Amino acid sequence: MAPFGRFLDHPLRSLAEEAAGAALKDAGLTADDIDVIFFSNSVAGITTGQEAIRGQTALRGTGLLGKPVFNVENACASGSSAFLLARTGLLAGAWRRALVVGAEKMTHADKSIPFKALAAASDLSEIPEGTDTGGKSVFMDLYAERTREYMARSGATQEDLAAVVVKNRRHAGLNPAAQFRTPVTLEAVLASGEVAWPLTRFMCSPVSDGAAAIVLDAGEDNTTNRPAVEVLASVMASADPAEPANYVARVARMAYEAAGVGPDDIDVVELHDAASPAELEYSEALGLCPEGGGPDLLRSGATTLGGRLPINPGGGLVARGHPVGATGVAQLVEIAVQLRGEAGPRQAEGARIGLVQNAGGSVGGATAASAVHILARR
Amino acid sequence: MAPFGRFLDHPLRSLAEEAAGAALKDAGLTADDIDVIFFSNSVAGITTGQEAIRGQTALRGTGLLGKPVFNVENACASGSSAFLLARTGLLAGAWRRALVVGAEKMTHADKSIPFKALAAASDLSEIPEGTDTGGKSVFMDLYAERTREYMARSGATQEDLAAVVVKNRRHAGLNPAAQFRTPVTLEAVLASGEVAWPLTRFMCSPVSDGAAAIVLDAGEDNTTNRPAVEVLASVMASADPAEPANYVARVARMAYEAAGVGPDDIDVVELHDAASPAELEYSEALGLCPEGGGPDLLRSGATTLGGRLPINPGGGLVARGHPVGATGVAQLVEIAVQLRGEAGPRQAEGARIGLVQNAGGSVGGATAASAVHILARR
Numbered sequence: 054m055a056p057f058g059r060f061l062d063h064p065l066r067s068l069a070e071e072a073a074g075a076a077l078k079d080a081g082l083t084a085d086d087i088d089v090i091f092f093s094n095s096v097a098g099i100t101t102g103q104e105a106i107r108g109q110t111a112l113r114g115t116g117l118l119g120k121p122v123f124n125v126e127n128a129c130a131s132g133s134s135a136f137l138l139a140r141t142g143l144l145a146g147a148w149r150r151a152l153v154v155g156a157e158k159m160t161h162a163d164k165s166i167p168f169k170a171l172a173a174a175s176d177l178s179e180i181p182e183g184t185d186t187g188g189k190s191v192f193m194d195l196y197a198e199r200t201r202e203y204m205a206r207s208g209a210t211q212e213d214l215a216a217v218v219v220k221n222r223r224h225a226g227l228n229p230a231a232q233f234r235t236p237v238t239l240e241a242v243l244a245s246g247e248v249a250w251p252l253t254r255f256m257c258s259p260v261s262d263g264a265a266a267i268v269l270d271a272g273e274d275n276t277t278n279r280p281a282v283e284v285l286a287s288v289m290a291s292a293d294p295a296e297p298a299n300y301v302a303r304v305a306r307m308a309y310e311a312a313g314v315g316p317d318d319i320d321v322v323e324l325h326d327a328a329s330p331a332e333l334e335y336s337e338a339l340g341l342c343p344e345g346g347g348p349d350l351l352r353s354g355a356t357t358l359g360g361r362l363p364i365n366p367g368g369g370l371v372a373r374g375h376p377v378g379a380t381g382v383a384q385l386v387e388i389a390v391q392l393r394g395e396a397g398p399r400q401a402e403g404a405r406i407g408l409v410q411n412a413g414g415s416v417g418g419a420t421a422a423s424a425v426h427i428l429a430r431r
Numbered sequence: 432m433a434p435f436g437r438f439l440d441h442p443l444r445s446l447a448e449e450a451a452g453a454a455l456k457d458a459g460l461t462a463d464d465i466d467v468i469f470f471s472n473s474v475a476g477i478t479t480g481q482e483a484i485r486g487q488t489a490l491r492g493t494g495l496l497g498k499p500v501f502n503v504e505n506a507c508a509s510g511s512s513a514f515l516l517a518r519t520g521l522l523a524g525a526w527r528r529a530l531v532v533g534a535e536k537m538t539h540a541d542k543s544i545p546f547k548a549l550a551a552a553s554d555l556s557e558i559p560e561g562t563d564t565g566g567k568s569v570f571m572d573l574y575a576e577r578t579r580e581y582m583a584r585s586g587a588t589q590e591d592l593a594a595v596v597v598k599n600r601r602h603a604g605l606n607p608a609a610q611f612r613t614p615v616t617l618e619a620v621l622a623s624g625e626v627a628w629p630l631t632r633f634m635c636s637p638v639s640d641g642a643a644a645i646v647l648d649a650g651e652d653n654t655t656n657r658p659a660v661e662v663l664a665s666v667m668a669s670a671d672p673a674e675p676a677n678y679v680a681r682v683a684r685m686a687y688e689a690a691g692v693g694p695d696d697i698d699v700v701e702l703h704d705a706a707s708p709a710e711l712e713y714s715e716a717l718g719l720c721p722e723g724g725g726p727d728l729l730r731s732g733a734t735t736l737g738g739r740l741p742i743n744p745g746g747g748l749v750a751r752g753h754p755v756g757a758t759g760v761a762q763l764v765e766i767a768v769q770l771r772g773e774a775g776p777r778q779a780e781g782a783r784i785g786l787v788q789n790a791g792g793s794v795g796g797a798t799a800a801s802a803v804h805i806l807a808r809r
Contacts, residue, residue, distance in 0.1 A: 098476030122799070175484075291487055416484060
């Protein structure tokens with residue numbers, strides 16, 4: 054993973070090159086060892102003007118061209134989509150080694166551009182003509198409404214939503230690649246400025262630049278002398294606007310079944326806290342606690358590093374940062390590092406099986422792309 | 432295939448819906464029978480502002496959401512990329528039935544937009560600041576230069592380049608879905624206005640809107656009582672800017688090897704005539720004639736309908752039209768229809784094995800994505 058942050062002067066290309074190079078080095082491989090590249094990016098067309106062949110342009114300096122490059126997009130779940138398709142290609146025997154690169158350049162000298170870019174991850178036909186997308190994500194009003202419903206249902210308080218941020222910022226403080234590495238207090242989160250009640254600014258994932266990359270190998274080969282990580286399941290669905298609820302629970306069930314494990318077997322989790330309340334909701338949908346039990350799970354300390362089931366040990370989207378097309382890949386990198394036992398001060402003790410949940414886009418109030426992956430230390 | 436043309440008032444959504452519905456109907460299936468959707472589009476971010484979840488927004492009215500949707504992009508080879516990844520997913524056993532949809536909306540009330548969109552299919556960092564992309568594709572200067580080199584090498588004349596257009600317009604006249612269905616004379620092609628010598632306007636593929644869709648089935652099932660078409664090979668590579676030449680020949684060799692057939696076994700071809708000279712060059716690269724033999728092959732009449740090896744029976748890009756993300760899918764549809772023996776007045780007699788060649792994007796003078804597929808009547 055290349056560091057996430059606000060790098061106004063770094064082009065998409067330098068972010069992608071750094072992550073791709075780091076992944077190859079980590080695997081002890083060179084560009085020649087790679088058979089295919091899956092490139093995840095969501096909004097470069099709007100932030101940089103480059104469409105169509107984003108991976109080829111971003112990676113042209115890496116020696117990787119000459120292999121097939123597939124450009125894959127699914128809003129905030131672009132990274133999961135690229136990873137899933139790469140794995141599928143290896144399972145089919147089409148290629149032996151794939152490089153998955155997720156990269157996103159969100160910051161822009163024109164500060165309205167990142168929000169225009171985020172708006173393009175929802176169905177534009179649903180956004181009333183003339184809506185001002187400058188300065189705020191159109192998603193945050195949607196998230197706020199969902200959060201109010203969730204609070205009424207579960208008894209979660211605004212303090213719970215803030216406590217998720219306190220936890221994830223503490224985790225991010227132990228992650229050198231995270232965007233926000235300074236701890237914050239509950240009071241500071243609550244006082245960070247209202248976005249749409251009950252959401253405050255620190256509860257929302259920031260505008261970020263960044264990239265992450267993964268080498269997938271189809272064989273039993275381990276090119277390093279370190280623990281290998283196996284993908285037990287990689288599942289994706291789009292939600293049906295006619296039945297938008299519980300899609301994460303459905304995808305999770307499919308993933309548990311494919312992996313042959315259940316929620317009790319999971320040791321560590323990275324989930325999609327685009328806004329902090331999502332962490333509580335998704336804990337329930339993933340079966341990590343009973344329905345309505347998200348706030349209790351958080352309050353028990355189980356999901357903090359040192360607890361029995363660390364959630365978002367890398368800092369999550371609210372603290373590691375959220376460069377849209379890179380996020381899903383970064384989540385997978387964090388879990389792989391955890392399962393290898395290489396997470397240093399943020400290590401989830403003895404983690405053997407990890408889960409990644411990643412979601413993106415909105416169509417008719419339904420999530421456009423929703424993924425769950427389950428990985429295991431071999 | 433939905434008709435290609437200039438449909439200023441039709442949104443991307445209506446184009447995609449029409450093609451998806453037609454493909455399902457043709458296969459005797461409904462949305463419920465489909466397990467996964469691969470959506471190909473290249474420039475909607477620029478022509479419509481919609482990024483990130485283009486397939487979900489374009490298909491939201493079809494009953495297909497609820498399944499996974501993957502948005503795939505590779506400039507003019509986006510359709511081939513989506514098709515290849517769908518096939519790979521079926522080979523891996525991840526899904527049983529896939530729907531591949533390619534759709535593109537190029538026309539715009541602001542006539543400079545389609546050309547800006549096309550510019551985004553080359554590496555923008557190579558286009559000098561301040562270049563006027565309005566009114567002409569940045570690709571055409573590149574094509575013209577390549578064509579002059581090809582003419583010097585092969586002895587092709589400007590009349591040969593025009594004769595390709597005359598042939599492909601005649602073919603398109605037999606294709607109800609083609610954009611240009613009126614025959615033209617050699618003189619009219621030569622007098623149609625110089626784009627960049629030796630290219631004239633009619634030699635260049637037009638700005639088009641359109642969509643095409645394909646149902647792929649992993650099993651031996653044939654849901655219709657009509658001939659089934661099998662995919663023998665589907666291969667893609669990006670060209671290496673360090674070695675840009677002969678990438679089509681390389682991809683073709685890989686495809687022939689994977690399919691277990693050779694150039695002599697091919698009965699009908701759809702190839703990527705983004706400008707008409709490409710038809711002659713690619714005929715050579717695909718091994719359909721000796722090197723330098725492209726002009727002779729054309730002059731012999733072999734590549735005209737009724738000849739021994741019809742090329743671009745559907746009209747090719749110059750006459751069927753070229754809605755970027757739909758093109759690769761439309762080429763595959765044409766070959767499938769030919770192999771089924773259902774092409775009516777434009778039928779290539781007795782065709783059993785067909786080839787599709789599709790290419791897109793430019794990075795450092797190298798083609799960013801280059802595909803060859805070989806299909807057979809079962």
